[in-house]
Amino acid sequence: MGEVLLDPTDRVDRGEKAFAPRLDTLAGKTVGLLDINKSKGVYFLDRLEEVLRTQYGVAEVLRRKKVSPGRMMSVQVKTELVEQCDAVIEALSD
Amino acid sequence: MPQPVSLRSQRIQTHEEDPVELMYARGVTDGLPVVPPTEERVKRMLAVVDRDPQELLGTVGPNYGRATVEKVAINAVMAGCHPSYFPVVIAATSALCDEKFNTHALNVTTFSATPLTIINGPIRQAIGVNCGHNALGHGFRANATIGRTLRLLIINIGGAKPQEITKATMGHPAQYTFCVGENEEESPWEPLHVEKGFRPEQSTVTLFGGHSPFQINDHASRTAEQLALSIGWTMASVWNHKNFPLFSDTTLIICPEHAKTFAQDRWSKNDLRQFLFEKIRKPLRELHPGVNGGEGAGVSMIPLKNSQTEPPVDDTLFPKFPALDSIMIIVAGGTAGRFSAVVPGLARGDFGSRITTREIQP
Numbered sequence: 001m002g003e004v005l006l007d008p009t010d011r012v013d014r015g016e017k018a019f020a021p022r023l024d025t026l027a028g029k030t031v032g033l034l035d036i037n038k039s040k041g042v043y044f045l046d047r048l049e050e051v052l053r054t055q056y057g058v059a060e061v062l063r064r065k066k067v068s069p070g071r072m073m074s075v076q077v078k079t080e081l082v083e084q085c086d087a088v089i090e091a092l093s094d
Numbered sequence: 095m096p097q098p099v100s101l102r103s104q105r106i107q108t109h110e111e112d113p114v115e116l117m118y119a120r121g122v123t124d125g126l127p128v129v130p131p132t133e134e135r136v137k138r139m140l141a142v143v144d145r146d147p148q149e150l151l152g153t154v155g156p157n158y159g160r161a162t163v164e165k166v167a168i169n170a171v172m173a174g175c176h177p178s179y180f181p182v183v184i185a186a187t188s189a190l191c192d193e194k195f196n197t198h199a200l201n202v203t204t205f206s207a208t209p210l211t212i213i214n215g216p217i218r219q220a221i222g223v224n225c226g227h228n229a230l231g232h233g234f235r236a237n238a239t240i241g242r243t244l245r246l247l248i249i250n251i252g253g254a255k256p257q258e259i260t261k262a263t264m265g266h267p268a269q270y271t272f273c274v275g276e277n278e279e280e281s282p283w284e285p286l287h288v289e290k291g292f293r294p295e296q297s298t299v300t301l302f303g304g305h306s307p308f309q310i311n312d313h314a315s316r317t318a319e320q321l322a323l324s325i326g327w328t329m330a331s332v333w334n335h336k337n338f339p340l341f342s343d344t345t346l347i348i349c350p351e352h353a354k355t356f357a358q359d360r361w362s363k364n365d366l367r368q369f370l371f372e373k374i375r376k377p378l379r380e381l382h383p384g385v386n387g388g389e390g391a392g393v394s395m396i397p398l399k400n401s402q403t404e405p406p407v408d409d410t411l412f413p414k415f416p417a418l419d420s421i422m423i424i425v426a427g428g429t430a431g432r433f434s435a436v437v438p439g440l441a442r443g444d445f446g447s448r449i450t451t452r453e454i455q456p
Contacts, residue, residue, distance in 0.1 A: 002109045002111070003108050003130060003132055004106065004108070005105070005108060005116070005117070005131050005132060006132070006133060007103045007104040007105075007106055007168075008122050008165065008168040008172055008246065008251075009159070009165075009251065010160045010161075010165060010250075068199070068445040068446065070196060070445070070447075071196065071444075
Protein backbone atom coordinates (compact mmCIF):
# COMPACT_ATOMS: atom_id res chain seq x y z
CA MET A 1 0.00 0.00 0.00
CA GLY A 2 1.30 3.43 -0.91
CA GLU A 3 0.43 6.74 0.64
CA VAL A 4 -2.71 8.75 0.00
CA LEU A 5 -1.93 12.33 -0.93
CA LEU A 6 -4.18 15.37 -1.24
CA ASP A 7 -4.49 17.34 -4.46
CA PRO A 8 -2.95 20.83 -4.00
CA THR A 9 -4.69 22.41 -6.99
CA ASP A 10 -8.07 24.12 -7.10
CA ARG A 11 -9.29 21.66 -9.75
CA VAL A 12 -11.02 24.37 -11.70
CA ASP A 13 -11.37 22.72 -15.06
CA ARG A 14 -11.12 25.45 -17.62
CA GLY A 15 -10.85 22.97 -20.43
CA GLU A 16 -9.40 23.55 -23.85
CA LYS A 17 -10.89 26.50 -25.66
CA ALA A 18 -11.37 26.19 -29.40
CA PHE A 19 -10.43 29.07 -31.65
CA ALA A 20 -13.29 30.95 -33.27
CA PRO A 21 -13.63 30.28 -37.01
CA ARG A 22 -11.47 32.49 -39.19
CA LEU A 23 -13.18 35.26 -41.13
CA ASP A 24 -13.18 34.87 -44.92
CA THR A 25 -12.63 38.56 -45.34
CA LEU A 26 -12.22 41.69 -43.25
CA ALA A 27 -14.11 43.79 -45.79
CA GLY A 28 -17.20 45.34 -44.26
CA LYS A 29 -16.49 43.84 -40.84
CA THR A 30 -16.22 45.45 -37.42
CA VAL A 31 -12.85 44.89 -35.79
CA GLY A 32 -12.10 45.60 -32.14
CA LEU A 33 -8.68 46.86 -31.09
CA LEU A 34 -7.94 46.25 -27.44
CA ASP A 35 -5.10 48.45 -26.24
CA ILE A 36 -3.51 46.77 -23.23
CA ASN A 37 -2.22 50.21 -22.13
CA LYS A 38 1.50 49.97 -22.60
CA SER A 39 3.16 53.32 -23.18
CA LYS A 40 2.99 54.59 -26.76
CA GLY A 41 0.75 51.70 -27.82
CA VAL A 42 -1.66 54.26 -29.21
CA TYR A 43 0.72 55.17 -32.04
CA PHE A 44 0.92 51.55 -33.16
CA LEU A 45 -2.83 51.08 -32.92
CA ASP A 46 -3.55 54.29 -34.85
CA ARG A 47 -1.48 52.95 -37.73
CA LEU A 48 -3.07 49.52 -37.45
CA GLU A 49 -6.53 51.06 -37.63
CA GLU A 50 -5.52 53.02 -40.72
CA VAL A 51 -4.21 49.87 -42.41
CA LEU A 52 -7.36 47.93 -41.53
CA ARG A 53 -9.60 50.62 -42.97
CA THR A 54 -7.63 51.51 -46.11
CA GLN A 55 -6.07 48.21 -47.13
CA TYR A 56 -8.59 45.69 -45.87
CA GLY A 57 -11.87 47.58 -46.18
CA VAL A 58 -12.79 47.20 -42.52
CA ALA A 59 -16.07 49.05 -41.97
CA GLU A 60 -15.79 49.90 -38.27
CA VAL A 61 -13.02 49.82 -35.74
CA LEU A 62 -13.96 49.68 -32.07
CA ARG A 63 -11.13 51.00 -29.88
CA ARG A 64 -11.07 49.96 -26.23
CA LYS A 65 -8.39 50.12 -23.55
CA LYS A 66 -7.50 48.13 -20.44
CA VAL A 67 -6.90 49.98 -17.17
CA SER A 68 -3.41 48.53 -17.07
CA PRO A 69 -1.45 45.79 -18.83
CA GLY A 70 -1.39 43.90 -15.54
CA ARG A 71 -5.15 43.83 -15.02
CA MET A 72 -7.83 41.98 -16.90
CA MET A 73 -10.15 43.93 -19.15
CA SER A 74 -13.36 45.02 -17.47
CA VAL A 75 -16.53 43.03 -17.96
CA GLN A 76 -18.02 46.03 -19.74
CA VAL A 77 -15.18 46.20 -22.27
CA LYS A 78 -15.30 42.45 -22.79
CA THR A 79 -19.05 42.52 -23.37
CA GLU A 80 -18.79 45.38 -25.87
CA LEU A 81 -16.06 43.64 -27.83
CA VAL A 82 -17.91 40.32 -27.89
CA GLU A 83 -21.27 41.83 -28.84
CA GLN A 84 -20.15 44.41 -31.38
CA CYS A 85 -17.12 42.93 -33.17
CA ASP A 86 -16.56 40.27 -35.81
CA ALA A 87 -12.92 40.01 -34.75
CA VAL A 88 -10.74 41.46 -32.01
CA ILE A 89 -7.04 42.20 -32.00
CA GLU A 90 -5.45 42.45 -28.58
CA ALA A 91 -2.54 44.67 -29.19
CA LEU A 92 0.45 46.03 -27.37
CA SER A 93 3.58 47.90 -28.04
CA ASP A 94 6.21 49.23 -25.73
CA MET B 95 -13.71 17.77 21.94
CA PRO B 96 -12.72 19.32 18.61
CA GLN B 97 -14.82 18.25 15.65
CA PRO B 98 -13.16 15.78 13.30
CA VAL B 99 -11.83 17.65 10.28
CA SER B 100 -13.29 16.64 6.97
CA LEU B 101 -11.14 17.31 3.94
CA ARG B 102 -12.62 17.66 0.49
CA SER B 103 -9.59 17.59 -1.78
CA GLN B 104 -9.28 14.80 -4.28
CA ARG B 105 -7.24 11.88 -2.96
CA ILE B 106 -4.25 10.70 -4.94
CA GLN B 107 -3.46 7.06 -4.26
CA THR B 108 0.18 6.15 -4.65
CA HIS B 109 1.25 2.56 -5.25
CA GLU B 110 4.75 1.50 -6.08
CA GLU B 111 5.92 4.94 -7.19
CA ASP B 112 7.84 7.39 -5.07
CA PRO B 113 5.34 10.06 -3.90
CA VAL B 114 7.93 12.77 -4.48
CA GLU B 115 8.25 11.70 -8.10
CA LEU B 116 4.47 11.50 -8.40
CA MET B 117 4.14 15.15 -7.40
CA TYR B 118 6.73 16.07 -10.02
CA ALA B 119 4.75 14.11 -12.59
CA ARG B 120 1.59 16.03 -11.72
CA GLY B 121 3.35 19.37 -12.28
CA VAL B 122 2.64 20.72 -8.82
CA THR B 123 6.15 21.64 -7.70
CA ASP B 124 8.38 24.68 -8.15
CA GLY B 125 11.17 22.49 -9.49
CA LEU B 126 12.36 21.38 -6.06
CA PRO B 127 11.00 18.26 -4.37
CA VAL B 128 7.96 18.76 -2.14
CA VAL B 129 6.91 17.12 1.10
CA PRO B 130 4.14 14.64 0.20
CA PRO B 131 0.85 16.16 1.45
CA THR B 132 -0.66 13.27 3.36
CA GLU B 133 -3.95 13.73 5.16
CA GLU B 134 -2.18 13.36 8.49
CA ARG B 135 0.29 16.16 7.74
CA VAL B 136 -2.42 18.45 6.38
CA LYS B 137 -4.57 17.90 9.46
CA ARG B 138 -1.63 18.78 11.72
CA MET B 139 -1.30 22.04 9.81
CA LEU B 140 -5.02 22.78 10.09
CA ALA B 141 -5.09 21.97 13.80
CA VAL B 142 -3.22 25.15 14.76
CA VAL B 143 -5.92 27.49 13.45
CA ASP B 144 -9.57 27.64 14.41
CA ARG B 145 -10.90 27.84 10.88
CA ASP B 146 -13.20 25.85 8.67
CA PRO B 147 -11.01 24.10 6.08
CA GLN B 148 -13.52 25.17 3.41
CA GLU B 149 -13.29 28.86 4.33
CA LEU B 150 -12.34 30.82 1.23
CA LEU B 151 -9.40 33.16 1.86
CA GLY B 152 -9.66 34.58 -1.64
CA THR B 153 -8.69 33.80 -5.19
CA VAL B 154 -5.16 33.69 -6.53
CA GLY B 155 -4.26 35.21 -9.89
CA PRO B 156 -3.58 34.86 -12.68
CA ASN B 157 -6.29 32.18 -13.06
CA TYR B 158 -8.13 33.18 -9.88
CA GLY B 159 -8.25 29.72 -8.39
CA ARG B 160 -9.92 29.36 -5.00
CA ALA B 161 -7.58 29.45 -2.00
CA THR B 162 -9.48 27.65 0.74
CA VAL B 163 -7.85 27.09 4.11
CA GLU B 164 -7.55 23.40 3.18
CA LYS B 165 -5.77 24.09 -0.12
CA VAL B 166 -3.44 26.54 1.57
CA ALA B 167 -2.60 23.93 4.22
CA ILE B 168 -1.81 21.34 1.55
CA ASN B 169 0.57 23.71 -0.18
CA ALA B 170 2.14 24.73 3.14
CA VAL B 171 2.84 21.06 3.89
CA MET B 172 4.39 20.63 0.46
CA ALA B 173 6.61 23.71 0.99
CA GLY B 174 7.91 22.21 4.24
CA CYS B 175 6.19 24.50 6.75
CA HIS B 176 6.05 23.58 10.41
CA PRO B 177 2.42 23.83 11.58
CA SER B 178 3.35 26.77 13.83
CA TYR B 179 3.94 28.85 10.69
CA PHE B 180 0.40 28.35 9.43
CA PRO B 181 -1.11 31.56 10.92
CA VAL B 182 1.57 33.51 9.04
CA VAL B 183 0.78 31.62 5.84
CA ILE B 184 -2.94 32.35 6.25
CA ALA B 185 -2.30 36.09 6.64
CA ALA B 186 0.14 36.11 3.72
CA THR B 187 -2.38 34.28 1.53
CA SER B 188 -5.03 36.85 2.38
CA ALA B 189 -2.65 39.59 1.19
CA LEU B 190 -1.76 37.56 -1.90
CA CYS B 191 -5.45 37.39 -2.80
CA ASP B 192 -6.02 41.14 -2.40
CA GLU B 193 -6.76 42.69 -5.79
CA LYS B 194 -4.73 45.72 -4.76
CA PHE B 195 -1.65 43.50 -4.49
CA ASN B 196 -2.53 42.15 -7.94
CA THR B 197 -0.93 38.73 -8.05
CA HIS B 198 -2.31 38.51 -11.58
CA ALA B 199 0.07 41.24 -12.74
CA LEU B 200 3.06 39.74 -10.98
CA ASN B 201 2.62 36.51 -12.85
CA VAL B 202 1.69 37.50 -16.37
CA THR B 203 4.32 40.17 -16.93
CA THR B 204 7.72 39.68 -18.52
CA PHE B 205 9.09 41.65 -15.53
CA SER B 206 9.83 38.69 -13.18
CA ALA B 207 8.18 40.10 -10.05
CA THR B 208 7.58 37.86 -7.03
CA PRO B 209 6.07 38.47 -3.58
CA LEU B 210 8.62 39.61 -1.01
CA THR B 211 7.12 38.68 2.37
CA ILE B 212 8.18 40.85 5.31
CA ILE B 213 7.28 39.63 8.80
CA ASN B 214 6.99 41.98 11.77
CA GLY B 215 6.15 41.63 15.44
CA PRO B 216 6.61 38.99 18.13
CA ILE B 217 5.68 36.08 15.85
CA ARG B 218 9.24 36.33 14.50
CA GLN B 219 10.77 35.02 17.70
CA ALA B 220 7.91 32.60 18.35
CA ILE B 221 8.49 30.67 15.14
CA GLY B 222 12.15 31.45 14.43
CA VAL B 223 12.01 33.86 11.50
CA ASN B 224 15.52 34.94 10.63
CA CYS B 225 16.05 38.70 10.71
CA GLY B 226 19.82 38.74 11.29
CA HIS B 227 22.85 37.48 9.40
CA ASN B 228 21.90 35.96 6.02
CA ALA B 229 18.41 37.46 6.39
CA LEU B 230 17.66 37.16 2.68
CA GLY B 231 19.55 33.90 2.32
CA HIS B 232 19.29 30.24 3.08
CA GLY B 233 19.37 28.25 6.28
CA PHE B 234 16.17 29.08 8.14
CA ARG B 235 13.09 26.94 7.80
CA ALA B 236 10.50 29.62 8.54
CA ASN B 237 11.83 32.07 5.97
CA ALA B 238 12.44 29.35 3.39
CA THR B 239 9.10 27.59 3.64
CA ILE B 240 6.70 30.49 4.25
CA GLY B 241 8.03 32.23 1.16
CA ARG B 242 7.94 28.99 -0.78
CA THR B 243 4.31 28.38 0.14
CA LEU B 244 3.31 31.55 -1.69
CA ARG B 245 5.15 30.37 -4.80
CA LEU B 246 3.40 26.98 -4.64
CA LEU B 247 0.02 28.70 -4.20
CA ILE B 248 0.71 30.85 -7.25
CA ILE B 249 1.53 27.70 -9.23
CA ASN B 250 -1.14 25.35 -7.92
CA ILE B 251 -4.03 27.70 -7.16
CA GLY B 252 -3.12 30.64 -9.41
CA GLY B 253 -2.17 28.42 -12.32
CA ALA B 254 1.01 30.33 -13.10
CA LYS B 255 3.52 28.04 -14.73
CA PRO B 256 6.64 29.42 -16.38
CA GLN B 257 6.67 29.37 -20.16
CA GLU B 258 2.92 28.84 -20.12
CA ILE B 259 0.98 31.72 -18.55
CA THR B 260 4.02 33.13 -16.79
CA LYS B 261 6.25 34.79 -19.34
CA ALA B 262 8.93 36.30 -17.12
CA THR B 263 11.80 36.98 -19.47
CA MET B 264 14.55 36.26 -16.96
CA GLY B 265 13.09 35.14 -13.62
CA HIS B 266 15.30 35.16 -10.54
CA PRO B 267 16.21 32.90 -7.62
CA ALA B 268 13.97 34.72 -5.13
CA GLN B 269 10.97 33.39 -7.04
CA TYR B 270 11.52 30.12 -5.14
CA THR B 271 11.17 31.87 -1.81
CA PHE B 272 11.53 35.48 -0.63
CA CYS B 273 10.69 36.01 3.02
CA VAL B 274 12.45 38.06 5.66
CA GLY B 275 11.78 39.28 9.18
CA GLU B 276 12.51 42.91 10.02
CA ASN B 277 15.37 43.15 12.49
CA GLU B 278 13.34 45.35 14.83
CA GLU B 279 15.76 44.80 17.70
CA GLU B 280 18.68 46.32 15.76
CA SER B 281 16.66 49.09 14.19
CA PRO B 282 16.76 52.67 15.52
CA TRP B 283 13.41 53.28 13.84
CA GLU B 284 9.85 52.21 14.34
CA PRO B 285 9.26 48.92 12.57
CA LEU B 286 7.28 48.67 9.36
CA HIS B 287 4.05 47.46 10.96
CA VAL B 288 4.04 50.32 13.47
CA GLU B 289 4.56 52.78 10.61
CA LYS B 290 1.45 51.23 9.08
CA GLY B 291 -0.60 51.80 12.21
CA PHE B 292 -0.30 48.49 14.04
CA ARG B 293 0.85 48.20 17.64
CA PRO B 294 4.36 46.84 18.33
CA GLU B 295 2.89 43.74 19.98
CA GLN B 296 0.85 42.86 16.92
CA SER B 297 2.39 40.68 14.22
CA THR B 298 1.97 41.31 10.51
CA VAL B 299 2.98 40.18 7.06
CA THR B 300 3.58 42.71 4.33
CA LEU B 301 3.81 41.72 0.67
CA PHE B 302 5.78 43.68 -1.89
CA GLY B 303 5.85 42.72 -5.57
CA GLY B 304 9.57 42.74 -6.12
CA HIS B 305 12.49 41.89 -8.32
CA SER B 306 15.71 40.25 -7.22
CA PRO B 307 17.53 42.09 -4.41
CA PHE B 308 20.70 44.03 -5.21
CA GLN B 309 23.26 44.66 -2.48
CA ILE B 310 24.64 48.12 -1.87
CA ASN B 311 28.16 48.03 -0.50
CA ASP B 312 29.29 51.08 1.46
CA HIS B 313 32.03 50.75 4.05
CA ALA B 314 33.33 54.29 4.02
CA SER B 315 30.45 56.71 4.57
CA ARG B 316 30.41 57.95 8.14
CA THR B 317 27.64 60.53 7.98
CA ALA B 318 23.99 60.05 7.20
CA GLU B 319 24.21 62.37 4.20
CA GLN B 320 27.22 60.58 2.68
CA LEU B 321 25.59 57.22 3.18
CA ALA B 322 22.23 58.34 1.79
CA LEU B 323 23.93 59.70 -1.34
CA SER B 324 25.88 56.48 -1.75
CA ILE B 325 22.81 54.31 -1.33
CA GLY B 326 20.58 56.62 -3.36
CA TRP B 327 22.85 56.86 -6.40
CA THR B 328 23.25 53.09 -6.40
CA MET B 329 19.45 52.77 -6.27
CA ALA B 330 19.33 55.19 -9.20
CA SER B 331 20.25 52.37 -11.56
CA VAL B 332 17.27 50.10 -10.80
CA TRP B 333 15.01 49.27 -13.74
CA ASN B 334 17.39 51.28 -15.90
CA HIS B 335 19.71 54.21 -15.14
CA LYS B 336 17.46 56.32 -17.38
CA ASN B 337 14.16 55.49 -15.66
CA PHE B 338 13.58 58.81 -13.89
CA PRO B 339 11.05 58.68 -12.34
CA LEU B 340 10.46 55.03 -11.67
CA PHE B 341 6.93 53.74 -12.24
CA SER B 342 7.32 51.58 -9.16
CA ASP B 343 7.63 51.45 -5.41
CA THR B 344 11.03 50.39 -4.12
CA THR B 345 11.99 48.49 -0.98
CA LEU B 346 15.18 49.52 0.75
CA ILE B 347 16.57 47.03 3.26
CA ILE B 348 19.03 48.80 5.53
CA CYS B 349 21.59 46.69 7.38
CA PRO B 350 22.07 47.39 11.10
CA GLU B 351 25.48 49.09 10.70
CA HIS B 352 24.10 51.46 8.09
CA ALA B 353 21.07 52.07 10.31
CA LYS B 354 23.43 53.10 13.12
CA THR B 355 25.08 55.66 10.86
CA PHE B 356 21.68 57.21 10.13
CA ALA B 357 20.72 57.06 13.80
CA GLN B 358 23.90 58.79 15.02
CA ASP B 359 22.93 61.82 12.90
CA ARG B 360 19.35 61.52 14.19
CA TRP B 361 17.85 60.76 10.80
CA SER B 362 14.40 59.21 10.86
CA LYS B 363 13.10 56.91 8.16
CA ASN B 364 11.20 59.88 6.77
CA ASP B 365 14.37 61.99 6.73
CA LEU B 366 16.02 59.32 4.60
CA ARG B 367 12.99 59.09 2.31
CA GLN B 368 12.82 62.84 1.91
CA PHE B 369 16.53 63.05 1.15
CA LEU B 370 16.37 60.32 -1.50
CA PHE B 371 13.33 61.94 -3.08
CA GLU B 372 14.93 65.40 -3.17
CA LYS B 373 18.54 64.56 -4.03
CA ILE B 374 18.44 61.63 -6.42
CA ARG B 375 17.49 63.63 -9.49
CA LYS B 376 18.85 64.00 -12.98
CA PRO B 377 18.37 66.80 -15.51
CA LEU B 378 16.33 66.06 -18.59
CA ARG B 379 19.39 66.41 -20.82
CA GLU B 380 20.78 63.20 -19.33
CA LEU B 381 17.50 61.36 -19.77
CA HIS B 382 16.78 61.75 -23.46
CA PRO B 383 16.61 58.52 -25.43
CA GLY B 384 19.98 58.12 -27.09
CA VAL B 385 22.03 59.69 -24.30
CA ASN B 386 24.01 56.84 -22.74
CA GLY B 387 21.60 54.32 -24.21
CA GLY B 388 18.37 54.22 -26.11
CA GLU B 389 16.12 53.98 -23.06
CA GLY B 390 14.59 57.12 -21.67
CA ALA B 391 11.00 56.28 -21.15
CA GLY B 392 10.46 57.43 -17.58
CA VAL B 393 10.07 61.12 -18.29
CA SER B 394 7.33 60.62 -20.84
CA MET B 395 5.09 59.05 -18.24
CA ILE B 396 4.67 61.96 -15.85
CA PRO B 397 1.89 64.43 -16.55
CA LEU B 398 3.67 67.66 -17.39
CA LYS B 399 1.63 68.91 -20.29
CA ASN B 400 -1.18 70.73 -18.56
CA SER B 401 -2.01 74.37 -18.34
CA GLN B 402 -0.43 74.86 -14.92
CA THR B 403 2.93 73.34 -15.72
CA GLU B 404 5.67 74.62 -17.95
CA PRO B 405 7.02 71.97 -20.33
CA PRO B 406 10.33 70.57 -19.12
CA VAL B 407 13.60 71.96 -20.44
CA ASP B 408 17.02 70.34 -20.44
CA ASP B 409 17.80 71.72 -16.96
CA THR B 410 14.57 70.40 -15.45
CA LEU B 411 15.41 67.89 -12.73
CA PHE B 412 13.50 64.64 -12.56
CA PRO B 413 13.36 62.54 -9.38
CA LYS B 414 14.26 58.86 -9.38
CA PHE B 415 11.51 58.11 -6.91
CA PRO B 416 8.03 59.14 -7.99
CA ALA B 417 6.74 59.95 -4.48
CA LEU B 418 7.84 59.91 -0.86
CA ASP B 419 5.64 56.95 -0.14
CA SER B 420 7.19 54.99 -3.01
CA ILE B 421 10.18 54.10 -0.81
CA MET B 422 9.52 51.38 1.78
CA ILE B 423 12.31 51.05 4.34
CA ILE B 424 13.02 48.18 6.71
CA VAL B 425 16.06 47.09 8.71
CA ALA B 426 17.33 43.53 8.29
CA GLY B 427 20.55 41.59 8.25
CA GLY B 428 23.40 40.91 10.64
CA THR B 429 25.18 43.33 12.93
CA ALA B 430 28.52 43.01 11.15
CA GLY B 431 29.02 44.38 7.66
CA ARG B 432 27.91 47.42 5.75
CA PHE B 433 25.73 45.91 3.03
CA SER B 434 22.19 47.15 2.51
CA ALA B 435 19.94 45.96 -0.31
CA VAL B 436 17.43 47.40 -2.73
CA VAL B 437 14.49 45.45 -4.10
CA PRO B 438 13.00 47.08 -7.21
CA GLY B 439 9.24 46.85 -7.55
CA LEU B 440 6.66 46.19 -10.21
CA ALA B 441 4.65 49.20 -11.41
CA ARG B 442 2.96 50.90 -8.46
CA GLY B 443 -0.62 51.82 -7.61
CA ASP B 444 -3.72 50.58 -9.39
CA PHE B 445 -1.69 50.27 -12.59
CA GLY B 446 0.40 47.54 -10.98
CA SER B 447 0.80 46.27 -7.42
CA ARG B 448 0.18 47.93 -4.07
CA ILE B 449 2.14 47.02 -0.94
CA THR B 450 -0.31 44.99 1.18
CA THR B 451 -0.21 44.27 4.92
CA ARG B 452 -2.24 41.86 7.03
CA GLU B 453 -2.29 41.21 10.74
CA ILE B 454 -1.37 37.67 11.72
CA GLN B 455 -4.18 36.28 13.83
CA PRO B 456 -2.88 33.95 16.54
